[in-house]
Amino acid sequence: GNSVTQMEGPVTLSEEAFLTINCTYTATGYPSLFWYVQYPGEGLQLLLKATKADDKGSNKGFEATYRKETTSFHLEKGSVQVSDSAVYFCALSTSGSRLTFGEGTQLTVNP
Amino acid sequence: GAGVSQSPSNKVTEKGKDVELRCDPISGHTALYWYRQRLGQGLEFLIYFQGNSAPDKSGLPSDRFSAERTGESVSTLTIQRTQQEDSAVYLCASSLVGGRTPYEQYFGPGTRLTVT
Numbered sequence: 001g002n003s004v005t006q007m008e009g010p011v012t013l014s015e016e017a018f019l020t021i022n023c024t025y026t027a028t029g030y031p032s033l034f035w036y037v038q039y040p041g042e043g044l045q046l047l048l049k050a051t052k053a054d055d056k057g058s059n060k061g062f063e064a065t066y067r068k069e070t071t072s073f074h075l076e077k078g079s080v081q082v083s084d085s086a087v088y089f090c091a092l093s094t095s096g097s098r099l100t101f102g103e104g105t106q107l108t109v110n111p
Numbered sequence: 112g113a114g115v116s117q118s119p120s121n122k123v124t125e126k127g128k129d130v131e132l133r134c135d136p137i138s139g140h141t142a143l144y145w146y147r148q149r150l151g152q153g154l155e156f157l158i159y160f161q162g163n164s165a166p167d168k169s170g171l172p173s174d175r176f177s178a179e180r181t182g183e184s185v186s187t188l189t190i191q192r193t194q195q196e197d198s199a200v201y202l203c204a205s206s207l208v209g210g211r212t213p214y215e216q217y218f219g220p221g222t223r224l225t226v227t
Contacts, residue, residue: 004153036218043114044154044202044218089153097167098144099216101153 002027006090006102013080013109021075021105023064023090031092033057033066033073034099038087047075047088080109113137115219117203123225124193132188132222136205143186144204144216145178154202160186161208193226200224 007022025031035047035057048057053068062077073090090102116135124130136143145157156170160180171177175193180186190197200223204216 006153043220044204046215049215091154097142097159097161098156098170099146099154100156101146103151103153 002031002092002094002100004090004092004100004102006105008105010106010108013107015082015109015111016079017109019075019077019080019084019107021088021090021107023073023075023102025071025073025090025092027071027092027094027100029094031094033064034091034093035062035064035073035075036089036091036101038089038104040086044089080107082109082111085109115203115205115217117201117219117222119222120220121223121225123227126195126226127192129189129191130193130224132190132201132224134186134188134203134205134219136184136186136203137217139183139207140205140217141183141208142206142216143180144206145186145188146202146204148200148202148221150199157188157201190224193224195226198224198226 003026005024032051034049036044037047038044048059050057050066056065064073064075085108087104087106089104091099118133141162143160146154148154158178159167175191178188200221202221203219206216
């Protein structure tokens with residue numbers, strides 16, 4: 001079956017630090033890959049996505065590249081801000097319907 | 112425009128009672144999903160509705176759980192004879208269409224269920 005493994009948190013960084021949150025997956029077929037973000041007190045929002053190998057998703061300074069050879073979709077940002085503090089979820093879909101999520105990584109950015 | 116809404120936002124119930132959770136999807140979205148998020152864990156898929164097709168119920172954890180959807184609008188998730196392990200945040204999402212193309216799923220704020 002499908003599964004997603006995320007880097008364990010929580011992660012605490014200083015403002016302007018470089019961020020990497022690791023995500024690897026197991027899937028049948030050719031999955032689409034997603035990063036969702038949940039800001040404090042808000043609903044889950046799509047941050048970025050990639051639908052095929054070597055695609056790079058990007059949004060709000062965040063990037064992730066679909067690596068089929070390593071079955072990975074690591075999230076990166078060159079310079080984090082306090083406002084990036086949130087829980088980040090890696091997810092995949094192989095059927096175009098249900099999403100399979102990782103367990104989430106809590107990020108705290110201190111000023 | 113209006114996003115996905117869910118009610119109630121919080122629900123505290125006694126073990127053994129039945130509860131109903133409501134989801135109003137974005138107007139025009141044909142696909143609707145229910146997920147469960149236990150404390151400190153990721154989201155678990157529960158059930159998926161797409162248009163007039165039979166729902167995908169494969170994620171429902173037991174026969175105490177059921178869900179209905181009226182046409183392409185409101186959905187209700189019902190949990191009968193609630194147990195403490197049912198305590199979680201129940202999230203609803205909708206999208207334009209399911210199928211082969213993974214259209215973005217828009218999530219509601221969730222219903223936090225606490226079973227005492």
